[in-house]
Amino acid sequence: MPPEAPLGSVRLVGAGPGPADLLTVRALRAVETAQALLYDALVDDEVIGLAPPGCVRIQTGKRAGRASMEQAAINRLMLRLARRGLRVVRLKGGDPSVFGRVGEESAFLKAHGVPVEVVPGVTAACAAAAQFDFPLTHRGVARRVVFATARLEAGALAMDWAAGADPETTLAIYMGSTAAGQVSQRLIAAGRAPSTPALVVENAGDPHAGLTTGRLDRLAELTAGSRGGPMLIVVGEVAALASAAGACEGAPAPGWRMSG
Incomplete structure (x- = not known):
């Protein structure tokens, strides 16, 4: 044997x-x-x-x-x-x-x-922040960052809405494209200002990643242009600092748009 x-x-x-x-x-x-x-x-x-x-x-x-x-x-x-x-x-x-x-x-x-x-590896939120030139935390603006998913559990979204309502919290939401409208409604109901800056990055880290910027109350619109790649949602004041000019490999313009 x-x-x-x-x-x-x-x-x-x-x-x-x-x-x-x-x-x-x-x-x-x-x-x-x-x-x-x-x-x-x-x-x-x-x-x-x-x-x-x-x-x-x-x-x-x-x-x-x-x-x-x-x-x-x-x-x-x-x-x-x-x-x-x-x-x-x-x-x-x-x-x-x-x-x-x-x-x-x-x-x-x-x-x-x-x-x-x-x-360990580079997570999508860090890759997106580096690629599009915005911080996840920022002195005097964002004192903490919360990683969350927007998946349904027992038919309801499972997130810490109270933590997300803190105006000095950056929310990095994974797997949230299909629930963006519900996320927006729940965060606003919990006390987050409708005008809070928000952004969506599709295929973070890829040279042709897409960036869409806007505000919390229009979050569902920001995810509407998906090309089928994984999408990361970021909600918080730091999202206003994002710039397509920070994207790697030169040509971010085709994948970038702003929603009013």
């Missing part, structure tokens, strides 16, 4: 918002040495292409509103590959600790004795 293969390991790696040059050095090294790569739908082909020849590549989906592999199936797949002795990289868009289910996956693997490492 052949000896049992030594147990492999799993790295839960943040791929950043898209372009390979926004990977951290540690993330790059993890991908380049992976023997099995499980990647989400939003991970750029350029990043996937950094995996070495012979690496097992498996697309796991995980894109809002679209069919994808069930989380339990992903957990079992990582465990099975690690038990074959492979260096497994679970590659997630953005940062794995920001709405990336890293806690669930890490707990599952550790419960089965698999060594786990988490490698």
